[in-house]
Amino acid sequence: MDLSLKQLLAELAKYIDVSSEMQVGAVDYACSSGGIIYVKELAEILGLSYKQTLDLMTRLRKKGLIARRGIGIYSLTEKGRELCNLIRTVKPSNRPPFKIIRLLLIVG
Numbered sequence: 001m002d003l004s005l006k007q008l009l010a011e012l013a014k015y016i017d018v019s020s021e022m023q024v025g026a027v028d029y030a031c032s033s034g035g036i037i038y039v040k041e042l043a044e045i046l047g048l049s050y051k052q053t054l055d056l057m058t059r060l061r062k063k064g065l066i067a068r069r070g071i072g073i074y075s076l077t078e079k080g081r082e083l084c085n086l087i088r089t090v091k092p093s094n095r096p097p098f099k100i101i102r103l104l105l106i107v108g
Contacts, residue, residue, distance in 0.1 A: 008089070015065060015083040022046055022056050027065065031084035035076040037066060 009018060016023045025046050030037045043053040057074055060066045065080035076084065 008086075011086055012083075015063065015079070015086070016060075022048070023060065026056055026060060027080070027083055028087065030066065030074075030076050030080065031087060035081065035084075036069075037074040037076075039072040039074070 012018050016027060018024065026037065026042060029042050029045060037057070039050065039053050039057060042048075043050050046053065046056075048056070057066065057068075060080075061068065061074070063079075064077055065083060066074040067077050069075050
């Protein structure tokens with residue numbers, strides 16, 4: 001996928017609010033965990049309360065990126081997996097994708 005910075009940001013913005021560190025962090029967690037999201041674990045990673053994390057999951061579910069699989073368990077949908085593939089093009093290293101996206105916003 002050969003995209004300019006502006007095209008890449010436009011593609012990312014179709015899926016999530018690229019300025020939201022929580023949304024980018026949740027998707028990055030889901031991508032790196034094989035598509036499964038455990039709310040309690042994600043809350044600890046992001047430093048959020050369980051309720052805040054559930055609210056975040058609701059926002060991502062409304063965008064069609066995740067689906068509920070059980071109590072406190074969500075998984076990526078096909079649309080969520082597409083976003084993971086797009087984030088992989090942005091994230092060539094172990095750096096958090098939010099920092100890379102923030103840099104793209106500044107440069108773009």
